[in-house]
Structures are given as C-alpha cells and as structure tokens.
Amino acid sequence: MSLRLFHRAMRRCATLAVIFIHGALSAAPYSLGWNDPTNIWDAPVPGFTGPDGEGKARLFDHFDEMTGDPVFTNPRNAVNPLFFGWARGWTDYVRADGQTALSNAALALGPVTGDEFDVVSLGDLTAAQIAGSAPVGRVTLSFTDALHPAPIRDLPGADFVVFENGLVAASSTGGAGVGGVFAELAYVEVSSDGVNFARFPSVSLTPGTVTTNETLHRYDTLNPTNVFNLAGKHVNAAGDCWGTPFDLAALANHPLVTAGTVNLNNIRYVRLVDIPGNGSFLDSAQPAPHAIFDPWRTVGSGGFDLEAVGVISVAVTLDAWQDLHGLTGAQRGPLADPDGDGVPNIVEYAFGMQPLTPDAELLPAASSGGPAFSVSFRRDTRAANLVLEVLGTTALDQPWQVIARSTGGGPLLAVAPAAPVIEDASASPIASIGVIRRHHVHAIPGQRFLKIAVSLAP
Ligand SMILES: [Ca+2]
Ligand SMILES: [Ca+2]
Ligand SMILES: [Ca+2]
Ligand SMILES: [Ca+2]
Structure with missing residues (x-):
C-alpha cells in the first residue's frame, strides 16, 4: 500500500x-x-x-x-x-x-x-x-x-x-x-x-x-x-x-x-x-x-x-511584533487598539496577548492569599524593547514606589529597598512551554495599592 x-x-x-x-x-x-x-x-x-x-x-x-x-x-x-x-x-x-x-x-x-x-x-x-x-x-x-x-x-x-x-x-x-x-x-x-x-x-x-x-x-x-x-x-x-x-x-x-x-x-x-x-x-x-x-x-x-x-524563542521589538501580526497603517503604534478590546498594542505586546483578537480577560488581576495581597499577570519574555514595572503605594494620594522590574524581557526582579515576594511560573498549560510567564507579585508591608506600568525601553 x-x-x-x-x-x-x-x-x-x-x-x-x-x-x-x-x-x-x-x-x-x-x-x-x-x-x-x-x-x-x-x-x-x-x-x-x-x-x-x-x-x-x-x-x-x-x-x-x-x-x-x-x-x-x-x-x-x-x-x-x-x-x-x-x-x-x-x-x-x-x-x-x-x-x-x-x-x-x-x-x-x-x-x-x-x-x-x-x-x-x-x-x-x-x-x-x-x-x-x-x-x-x-x-x-x-x-x-x-x-x-x-x-x-x-x-x-x-x-x-x-x-x-x-x-x-x-x-x-x-x-x-x-x-x-x-x-x-x-x-x-x-x-x-x-x-x-x-x-x-x-x-x-x-x-x-x-x-x-x-x-x-x-x-x-x-x-x-x-x-x-x-x-x-x-x-x-x-x-x-x-x-x-x-x-x-x-x-x-x-x-x-x-x-x-x-x-x-x-x-x-x-x-x-x-x-x-x-x-x-x-x-x-x-x-x-x-x-x-x-x-x-x-x-x-x-x-x-x-x-x-x-x-518560539526570539527577541522581538514592538515593530517586529506588529509585523508578525500583520498590523498596518493606523493599526500600528504603541497606543493603537486595532481589535477594539480596550487594550493598546504595547500592553498586548507585553502580556502575551493578541492584537487582532479581543482578549482583555488576560489582563492583570488583583489576587489575595499568600503573604500579602498581590497582582497576577502574564508576561512575554520575548518583548525585547520593553520595561515592565510593578509599583505599590500606601494610599492613592501618596507617591508610587517601584518594587519589581523586568527590562528587555529579562527576569522580573525586586527593586531595592523593596523585597516583594515574586512568584514566577509558566503561563502555558503545555508543560514544555515557558516563554510566557505567570507572575504573582505581592505588596510589601504597608502598601494597599499595586499597579503595573509598561513602556518602551529607551
Ligand atoms: Ca511544510
Ligand atoms: Ca530554552
Ligand atoms: Ca487591543
Ligand atoms: Ca487583544
């Protein structure tokens, strides 16, 4: 046969x-x-x-x-x-x-x-x-x-x-x-x-x-x-x-x-x-x-x-990532939102989301449990010209303090003098895949609010 x-x-x-x-x-x-x-x-x-x-x-x-x-x-x-x-x-x-x-x-x-x-x-x-x-x-x-x-x-x-x-x-x-x-x-x-x-x-x-x-x-x-x-x-x-x-x-x-x-x-x-x-x-x-x-x-x-x-493992700039997804004209740019899911491209790029598929359910979320309340989020380690920071504060009218940072897709590390608990695991249900991480970053003592900021690396 x-x-x-x-x-x-x-x-x-x-x-x-x-x-x-x-x-x-x-x-x-x-x-x-x-x-x-x-x-x-x-x-x-x-x-x-x-x-x-x-x-x-x-x-x-x-x-x-x-x-x-x-x-x-x-x-x-x-x-x-x-x-x-x-x-x-x-x-x-x-x-x-x-x-x-x-x-x-x-x-x-x-x-x-x-x-x-x-x-x-x-x-x-x-x-x-x-x-x-x-x-x-x-x-x-x-x-x-x-x-x-x-x-x-x-x-x-x-x-x-x-x-x-x-x-x-x-x-x-x-x-x-x-x-x-x-x-x-x-x-x-x-x-x-x-x-x-x-x-x-x-x-x-x-x-x-x-x-x-x-x-x-x-x-x-x-x-x-x-x-x-x-x-x-x-x-x-x-x-x-x-x-x-x-x-x-x-x-x-x-x-x-x-x-x-x-x-x-x-x-x-x-x-x-x-x-x-x-x-x-x-x-x-x-x-x-x-x-x-x-x-x-x-x-x-x-x-x-x-x-x-x-x-899978390749460093991509925001421009290269936009090319990968076939974005053209007004679809491009860090603040553009071609799929209308309320999530701008730079955030989709940072968090391993899809710019042409509504997927706002993948955005960071507050979570409790563990040593302190925490923020839970995905991060794509392939985002090469990105700075991602987790910030905390004691009150919304007080200054924000950077407690963790990843630069150029590198590890998410504590920023001294803060020493937050940072959990790091694969976000993929497939055990062999690791490039998209799932983090829980816990607030440090006294902090009552957390936020995440993403920006293009200078
Ligand atoms: Ca073939
Ligand atoms: Ca590897
Ligand atoms: Ca979007
Ligand atoms: Ca999307």
Missing part, C-alpha cells in the same frame, strides 16, 4: 485511536504522540489552535459543489500564535536514497501546514549502505536574513519545535500496534555559524526492531513514550498537527557551547540528520548508548519527512 493510501486509511479511524494511545502506551516517561500537555519532558506543541480544538489542523478539504468555494476542515483554527518565526532558507540537503518524490526542500520553509505531503523527505538507506558509511539524509534550515536578523535564543522552556508527518496507527500493523505512532526519527543539531553543529542529547528506549516484516509491515509503529529529544515522534497527519519541542538549555554543557563556538543565544541554523532505524545509530545515553529503532526499511517517502520548524 502506498503511503498516500495508508494515510487515507488511517484518517477514518484517527478518533478511535485516541482511546488507546492514552491507555496502553505509557510505560516510559516521555510524552505520548499527541495531546499530552502535562508531560514534564517533551509535551507536544500544537501547530494549530482555536475553537476547533488544540492541534486540529485547518486543512483544505474540497470545493463546495454549489458555490465553488473552498471548504476547510477545522475552519475556525489557525496556526498557533505562540510561534514567532519559521525556517527562511535551506542548504546542504542530501536525500540518502536519491529518489525524487517529496524532494523539494522549500516545503520545509514557512509555517506549519498540517499537510502530511507538504514535506521534504530525507530518504532511507539499505543495511549495506548503512554499513558502508553512505551519507545519511540531512537538511540544514536557516532562520535569519537581512529583514529578520533576530536569531533563536535560549529562553525559558522550549525554544523551537520540529514538525514531521508521523501518524497514529488505528489498526495493528506490528511494532507498538494500535495507538503506536508511525514515526521516522532524526537527530536535531543547532549552529551559530552554519559550520559547527551541536547535537541534542537524546534517548531511545525502543527495545528492538520496529519493522518485523519488510514486505508486510513497512509501516510498523513505535511507542513514543520511549523516545526523547529526537524529532519525528509526534503526530502531524490526518488532521492532527503536533510538533516536538527542543529546549536549547539541554545543550548548556556541550563542548561546542562551553568553548563558545555555538552560542545558545545566537542560533541561526537547525540541522536534521535522519536515523535509519535498524539499530546501527545510537542515542546519547551514558555510559551505554541505546540502539535507535524506527520503521525501516520503508518505501516511498522513506526516512524522516520534515514539514516545518517553528521558532
């Missing part, structure tokens, strides 16, 4: 499979193939969000017979606004098997689509080719250009997300069986200069070969809870769109990083290196690395299929 037919067969049964993936396949600690927001290791990130459901892709389905208009599945969803950038260019593309289908590397650029055929395939290798040191499939993506100079950096939590085109199995084809993920895996590497790459440490606990019969079971599945920090383990097909998070902090002790050759606050390239899953390639477990298994050998789009890479 061709990959295309296989995908179509899976589409009919995708909903049923949810039941199983949340039941049987959770022996190891890492995340499930989709919708596992509380996993502390690598909770998958939805490529699409909105009223039609987290991770449900907005996809063209057909043209209406009467009107001729395009009809979409999950029409009210949109690409996840958490992403502030996508791959802009590619280089060094090697398709290991030399096939020509799905060999357009440009399909890995730009926003995630949720379309399992909007990919570039890295190709598969035979056992003899692997033993003979044939070049494995790979591609390098670049993220900066003259108009978009801000590199990927290490901010709290995941910094970028890789989308492959894995799909969940609704019928038992071997491997991990029903609920397993047909997942083709790749190493992930990052670079500041495009020459020196640091590879993410990874774990693969898959106990043995995934493909038990090369003729009958080319699309056997693996259990994604056995896999960590390898791209490809999450589902992005048949209308479900999830990506794998990567946190640059995991590379803090890499020799290229400690030597200063790779700067985790200046990442301009991400490279994907295919893993032919016959067990010849290893994870980075010490002192005894594990063999990595994935479906092998496949046919058609063999090897890793790269759909998109989304950037």
Whole structure:
C-alpha cells in the first residue's frame, strides 16, 4: 500500500485511536504522540489552535459543489500564535536514497501546514549502505536574513519545535500496534555559524526492531513514550498537527557551547540528520548508548519527512511584533487598539496577548492569599524593547514606589529597598512551554495599592 493510501486509511479511524494511545502506551516517561500537555519532558506543541480544538489542523478539504468555494476542515483554527518565526532558507540537503518524490526542500520553509505531503523527505538507506558509511539524509534550515536578523535564543522552556508527518496507527500493523505512532526519527543539531553543529542529547528506549516484516509491515509503529529529544515522534497527519519541542538549555554543557563556538543565544541554523532505524545509530545515553529503532526499511517517502520548524524563542521589538501580526497603517503604534478590546498594542505586546483578537480577560488581576495581597499577570519574555514595572503605594494620594522590574524581557526582579515576594511560573498549560510567564507579585508591608506600568525601553 502506498503511503498516500495508508494515510487515507488511517484518517477514518484517527478518533478511535485516541482511546488507546492514552491507555496502553505509557510505560516510559516521555510524552505520548499527541495531546499530552502535562508531560514534564517533551509535551507536544500544537501547530494549530482555536475553537476547533488544540492541534486540529485547518486543512483544505474540497470545493463546495454549489458555490465553488473552498471548504476547510477545522475552519475556525489557525496556526498557533505562540510561534514567532519559521525556517527562511535551506542548504546542504542530501536525500540518502536519491529518489525524487517529496524532494523539494522549500516545503520545509514557512509555517506549519498540517499537510502530511507538504514535506521534504530525507530518504532511507539499505543495511549495506548503512554499513558502508553512505551519507545519511540531512537538511540544514536557516532562520535569519537581512529583514529578520533576530536569531533563536535560549529562553525559558522550549525554544523551537520540529514538525514531521508521523501518524497514529488505528489498526495493528506490528511494532507498538494500535495507538503506536508511525514515526521516522532524526537527530536535531543547532549552529551559530552554519559550520559547527551541536547535537541534542537524546534517548531511545525502543527495545528492538520496529519493522518485523519488510514486505508486510513497512509501516510498523513505535511507542513514543520511549523516545526523547529526537524529532519525528509526534503526530502531524490526518488532521492532527503536533510538533516536538527542543529546549536549547539541554545543550548548556556541550563542548561546542562551553568553548563558545555555538552560542545558545545566537542560533541561526537547525540541522536534521535522519536515523535509519535498524539499530546501527545510537542515542546519547551514558555510559551505554541505546540502539535507535524506527520503521525501516520503508518505501516511498522513506526516512524522516520534515514539514516545518517553528521558532518560539526570539527577541522581538514592538515593530517586529506588529509585523508578525500583520498590523498596518493606523493599526500600528504603541497606543493603537486595532481589535477594539480596550487594550493598546504595547500592553498586548507585553502580556502575551493578541492584537487582532479581543482578549482583555488576560489582563492583570488583583489576587489575595499568600503573604500579602498581590497582582497576577502574564508576561512575554520575548518583548525585547520593553520595561515592565510593578509599583505599590500606601494610599492613592501618596507617591508610587517601584518594587519589581523586568527590562528587555529579562527576569522580573525586586527593586531595592523593596523585597516583594515574586512568584514566577509558566503561563502555558503545555508543560514544555515557558516563554510566557505567570507572575504573582505581592505588596510589601504597608502598601494597599499595586499597579503595573509598561513602556518602551529607551
Ligand atoms: Ca530554552
Ligand atoms: Ca511544510
Ligand atoms: Ca487591543
Ligand atoms: Ca487583544
């Protein structure tokens, strides 16, 4: 069966499979193939969000017979606004098997689509080719250009997300069986200069070969809870769109990083290196690395299929943020309010809100409890030319005192002599995401009023 037919067969049964993936396949600690927001290791990130459901892709389905208009599945969803950038260019593309289908590397650029055929395939290798040191499939993506100079950096939590085109199995084809993920895996590497790459440490606990019969079971599945920090383990097909998070902090002790050759606050390239899953390639477990298994050998789009890479951690000025949201003319400016929700752009920018979606319910709120009454608010650590201050006073006719401040998206710190209690946690329900923080700042003794001021950094 061709990959295309296989995908179509899976589409009919995708909903049923949810039941199983949340039941049987959770022996190891890492995340499930989709919708596992509380996993502390690598909770998958939805490529699409909105009223039609987290991770449900907005996809063209057909043209209406009467009107001729395009009809979409999950029409009210949109690409996840958490992403502030996508791959802009590619280089060094090697398709290991030399096939020509799905060999357009440009399909890995730009926003995630949720379309399992909007990919570039890295190709598969035979056992003899692997033993003979044939070049494995790979591609390098670049993220900066003259108009978009801000590199990927290490901010709290995941910094970028890789989308492959894995799909969940609704019928038992071997491997991990029903609920397993047909997942083709790749190493992930990052670079500041495009020459020196640091590879993410990874774990693969898959106990043995995934493909038990090369003729009958080319699309056997693996259990994604056995896999960590390898791209490809999450589902992005048949209308479900999830990506794998990567946190640059995991590379803090890499020799290229400690030597200063790779700067985790200046990442301009991400490279994907295919893993032919016959067990010849290893994870980075010490002192005894594990063999990595994935479906092998496949046919058609063999090897890793790269759909998109989304950037989370990038410093944005207010101007760049307005560009990201497509604001033009009178919609722009710190005090403009294009969505009419009463919240000016600079406040939406500071607090991780959407300038074209009414969302005033996300504004700061007073809260009680703890050592003193407090103000609770979200803050986007990517807001680079912003000063955010929390101020308190004993009475409204008395001077305000700055008690906490964040500059340029940096940490929210007490301002001496005040020493307020500052709580700091992720505001995201997805455990891998940290760039938008949720703070509680408590008043200092005597203070009865708190307020927050935001201004553009001088
Ligand atoms: Ca990070
Ligand atoms: Ca794509
Ligand atoms: Ca607004
Ligand atoms: Ca808004």
